[in-house]
Amino acid sequence: MDYTPLWISVKVAATATVFTFFLGLAAARLVLSLGRWKGAVDGLFSLPMVLPPTVVGFFLLLLFGRNSALGKLLERCGAAVIFTWQGAVIAAAAVAFPIMYRTARGAFEQVDADLIHAARTLGMSEIRIFFRILLPVARPGVMAAVILAFARALGEFGATIMIAGNIPGRTQTMSVAVYTAMQSGDRELAFRWVAVIMLISFVSMFFMNYIVERKGRGGV
Amino acid sequence: MSLFVDIEKRLGSFRLKVCFETADEVFAILGASGCGKSLTLKCIAGIERPDRGVIRLDGRTLFDSGKRINLPVRKRRIGYLFQDYALFPNMTVFENILCGTGDKEAARELAARFYLEGKEQLYPAQLSGGQKQRAALARMLAAKPDYLLLDEPFSALDNYLKSRLERELMEVLDEYGRRALFVSHDRNEVYRLTDRIAVMENGEVADIRSKRELFEAPRTMAAALLTGCKNVSRLEYREDGLYALDWGFYLRTADTGGQMEQKFRYAAVRAHYFEAVRELSEQDKYNTLVCDIIREIEDAFSVVILFRNQCGEQTGDYSILTAEFSREEWNEIRERTVYRGRPLCLRIPEQRIMLMER
Numbered sequence: 001m002d003y004t005p006l007w008i009s010v011k012v013a014a015t016a017t018v019f020t021f022f023l024g025l026a027a028a029r030l031v032l033s034l035g036r037w038k039g040a041v042d043g044l045f046s047l048p049m050v051l052p053p054t055v056v057g058f059f060l061l062l063l064f065g066r067n068s069a070l071g072k073l074l075e076r077c078g079a080a081v082i083f084t085w086q087g088a089v090i091a092a093a094a095v096a097f098p099i100m101y102r103t104a105r106g107a108f109e110q111v112d113a114d115l116i117h118a119a120r121t122l123g124m125s126e127i128r129i130f131f132r133i134l135l136p137v138a139r140p141g142v143m144a145a146v147i148l149a150f151a152r153a154l155g156e157f158g159a160t161i162m163i164a165g166n167i168p169g170r171t172q173t174m175s176v177a178v179y180t181a182m183q184s185g186d187r188e189l190a191f192r193w194v195a196v197i198m199l200i201s202f203v204s205m206f207f208m209n210y211i212v213e214r215k216g217r218g219g220v
Numbered sequence: 221m222s223l224f225v226d227i228e229k230r231l232g233s234f235r236l237k238v239c240f241e242t243a244d245e246v247f248a249i250l251g252a253s254g255c256g257k258s259l260t261l262k263c264i265a266g267i268e269r270p271d272r273g274v275i276r277l278d279g280r281t282l283f284d285s286g287k288r289i290n291l292p293v294r295k296r297r298i299g300y301l302f303q304d305y306a307l308f309p310n311m312t313v314f315e316n317i318l319c320g321t322g323d324k325e326a327a328r329e330l331a332a333r334f335y336l337e338g339k340e341q342l343y344p345a346q347l348s349g350g351q352k353q354r355a356a357l358a359r360m361l362a363a364k365p366d367y368l369l370l371d372e373p374f375s376a377l378d379n380y381l382k383s384r385l386e387r388e389l390m391e392v393l394d395e396y397g398r399r400a401l402f403v404s405h406d407r408n409e410v411y412r413l414t415d416r417i418a419v420m421e422n423g424e425v426a427d428i429r430s431k432r433e434l435f436e437a438p439r440t441m442a443a444a445l446l447t448g449c450k451n452v453s454r455l456e457y458r459e460d461g462l463y464a465l466d467w468g469f470y471l472r473t474a475d476t477g478g479q480m481e482q483k484f485r486y487a488a489v490r491a492h493y494f495e496a497v498r499e500l501s502e503q504d505k506y507n508t509l510v511c512d513i514i515r516e517i518e519d520a521f522s523v524v525i526l527f528r529n530q531c532g533e534q535t536g537d538y539s540i541l542t543a544e545f546s547r548e549e550w551n552e553i554r555e556r557t558v559y560r561g562r563p564l565c566l567r568i569p570e571q572r573i574m575l576m577e578r
Contacts, residue, residue, distance in 0.1 A: 117267045118306035120293035122320045122363045132319070136310040 001192060004169050005177040012085055012160075012173060013153040016092035017100075020149050023093075024100030025142070028108055029130060031101075049098035053158025056094055060163050064090070083165045088173060091159035092152075100149040107141020108134055140211050147208045151201055223247075223367055223401065227263055227273030227283070236260065236270075236423040246393055248402045248410045248431075250446050251420035257403045258303075260420075261369045264401070265300050266293040277367055299365030303372045305356035307344035313355045314340035320362030330358040334388075350381045357392060368393075368400035374409060386412065407448045411435065419443040440578050444488040449574070450542035452488045461506070462487075466538040468529040472506040474571040484575040491524070493572040494543040496553045497565045507573070511564040514540060523550040530563070 027045050034041055048056050064081040065071045074081055081087040111134055119129045135142065157175040164171040166180060174193050181190035226239040236256045240247070249257040262268040264275055266282065269290060275283040277298070282291045307316050313336055317327040331340050334354035344352060353373060360368070373389065374382050390413060393400055404410050410417060410431070417434050419427040421442040427434065438444040441452060453466035462471040464487050471487055500508065511527040518524075525543045543566060545553065557564045 112306065114302050114304070114306040115308060117262075117265070117293070118300065118302060119308070119319065120267070121265055121296075121298060121300040121365075122359065123294045123297075124319060125294070133308055133310070137308070139310075 001189070002168075005172050005174045005193070006196060008085060008088075008171065009154055009173040009175070012088045012092055013150055013156075015089045016096055016153040017146060017150045019089070019093045020096045020100045020153070021146055024097055024104050024145065024149065025135075027097075027101045028105035029134075031105060032108055045101050046098045048094050049102070053091075053095055053156065053160075054162060057091060057159035057162030060087075060091060060094060060159060064163070082163060083167060083171060085164065085171055088156075088160050088164035088171055091163045092154075092156040095156050095159055096149040096153040099152050100145050103145030103148055104138070104142050107138035107145065110141060111137045140214060143211045144208045147204050147211075151204045154200060155197070222278065223264070223399075224274065224276040225260070225264060227260075227270035227275060229259065229263060229268065229270045229272075231259070234423055236263075238418075238420070238423075238425050240418050240425060240428055242401065242416070244397060244399055245415040246398050246400050246402055246413060248404065248414035248417045249420050250404060250407065250410050250417050252405055252446065255420045256423040257420050258371055261300070261371050261401065261403055265298050265369055266291060266296050267300075297364075297366045299360040299363060299368045301353075301356055301360055301368070301370045301373050304376055305344075305352045307347075307352060307355055307359070309344050312341050312343055313347070313351075316344070316355055317359045317362050320359045321364070327358075327362060330362050334358040349377045350385055353377065353385055354388070357389070361392070361396070366399070368396065370400055370402045372404055373402075374404075374406070382409075389413065405446075407435075407446060419446055437574055438488070439576055441486045441488070441576055444486075444574060444576060448490070449488045450491045452486055452538055454538075455484055455487050455575070457482045466536060467509065467541065468531060468539070469509050470506050471568075471573055472570055473573045473575060483577055485578060486576040488574045488576065489568050489572055491542045491544040493568060494545075494566045495569060496557070497567045498556070500563075500565045507570065508565060508567045511566055513558070513564065518547075519544075522546055525550075527564075527566075 031038055031042050031045065061082070062068060063070055064074065064087070066075065066082070071081070079086070081090060115133055115137065116129060119133050124132070155175055156173075157179070160173060161176055161179075166172050166176050172180065174197055178190050178193045178197070181187070181193065222241055222243050224241045227236070229236040234256065236259055238256070238260050249260060251257045259268060263270045264282070270283065270285065272285045273283070274281070274285070277296070281287070281289050282296050283289060308319065311319070314327060314331060317330055318324065321327055328340075331337060334357055336351065336354055336358065339347065339351060344355065347355065370389075374385065377385060386409065393413070398415070402410065402414055414431060417429065417431050418425045419434070419438075419440065419442055421440075426440045427438065427443045429439075434443060435447050438447055438449070444452060451467075453464040455471075456463045456465050458470075460470055462473070462484075463469075464471055497508065500510065510530040511525070512530050513525060513527045515526040516523060517526070522544050525545070527541055527543065528539055529541070553564070556562070
């Protein structure tokens with residue numbers, strides 16, 4: 001069995017999770033500080049979660065395709081996105097982003113508002129409050145967000161196949177490999193990939209529950 | 221040198237409208253829960269933003285809706301002691317204190333000042349209620365605030381800890397120039413710790429007075445009830461004088477001037493001012509009643525008697541009166557009356573009757 005889809009999947013999902021982590025936290029912090037436009041911005045950020053992944057893929061193709069300004073610019077720099085593993089990263093990040101953002105925001109909102117108020121009365125700056133109090137106190141929730149986002153990125157299919165295609169050894173991820181194996185009638189190979197994916201998903205969920213439970217015990 | 225507050229804020233159907241000025245004193249806001257006292261503190265600290273008004277501290281404008289000034293919380297230099305202390309759970313006691321000051325030496329001194337030596341490396345979850353409060357006080361003072369806001373600081377503590385921490389807080393307040401605003405619903409706490417009291421009701425300040433005046437002669441029914449007065453009655457001006465509708469007897473008070481103007485609507489008397497009288501004569505029409513005892517409640521050191529006026533025709537809640545006697549006193553009274561089948565007659569001394577306009 002050729003294991004390259006596993007390595008490609010892990011590489012793509014891990015890279016996408018790193019981007020999603022920072023973007024999601026920034027988005028969560030931004031939305032918390034918004035007043036009137038909170039609902040609208042929240043809706044915009046959450047959109048990729050409710051849209052079919054193919055629609056996300058469609059928009060990403062519009063944005064990064066050869067006919068778009070951004071696509072042309074990237075091509076000139078020699079950093080093509082379409083049909084590359086970097087494209088798969090963008091697809092996975094776009095789809096995992098709302099999960100990271102929403103879970104992190106939920107974790108931030110769970111933090112006792114008086115802690116933040118107290119920090120302000122002590123004269124702490126907003127940046128210090130975020131890194132010294134909000135983020136550490138919400139850490140279990142943020143970790144859960146990372147795991148969920150990673151799991152989502154790992155399983156991404158629709159947007160990935162549209163933007164990165166299905167090139168064995170280059171952009172073929174595990175979920176795409178399952179599809180390809182079934183299409184070519186190789187049920188045994190499909191079963192194997194299904195087993196690998198299920199194992200990884202189960203371990204992720206196990207980790208998440210472990211972390212959330214530790215939070216329940218009042219761990220710091 | 222003072223805090224001046226004159227603000228308005230709407231929150232749903234609730235309307236906050238407070239105005240007061242403090243001098244170098246410990247000032248208290250006394251009110252039932254939900255009266256808006258915590259909201260007032262939050263507006264002063266800058267956590268909540270008033271719709272309209274002005275907040276000034278020692279001539280420094282913290283908020284002025286007219287001039288569009290709204291100083292951010294961290295620039296107001298106001299210390300805030302939260303009801304549940306709001307210690308940062310992810311930091312040790314020492315790190316918590318350090319959040320208020322960058323100076324490690326100062327933080328160490330404050331920890332020692334608040335009996336937290338040896339506890340510096342513990343997390344808030346490992347502290348007792350009293351230690352949490354001390355840590356919160358130390359952290360607040362580390363930031364060298366110009367003024368202190370204390371939001372029900374003792375409500376999360378066990379009774380036996382309360383009196384000790386109260387004494388510690390008194391020392392702190394004396395040390396820091398008695399410049400603090402204290403919010404509570406506990407009249408005894410407020411009386412012991414503060415100099416002047418604002419009584420708050422439904423989002424408005426009903427009465428502001430020195431604590432002695434307030435407890436001796438509250439001007440409003442809300443103030444009377446909040447200062448722990450158990451007996452109140454509506455009044456009516458009749459030919460024979462002032463009649464307490466709920467109690468069912470006539471009143472004669474030390475203050476006759478106000479009576480002439482017929483401006484009072486309520487009367488109140490504290491439970492421990494009742495006196496037992498031996499015999500009831502004809503002229504004892506005023507301030508005197510024969511009791512129908514409803515219940516005797518034994519407290520640790522006193523006895524509380526719930527009763528009704530025998531000749532009173534009222535049945536409302538306020539027609540049940542409360543009197544409090546020391547145990548010895550009550551035993552003696554009981555010997556003389558109840559045990560011998562004689563009625564219990566009580567009198568309120570003239571100077572103990574409080575009259576109120578609203």
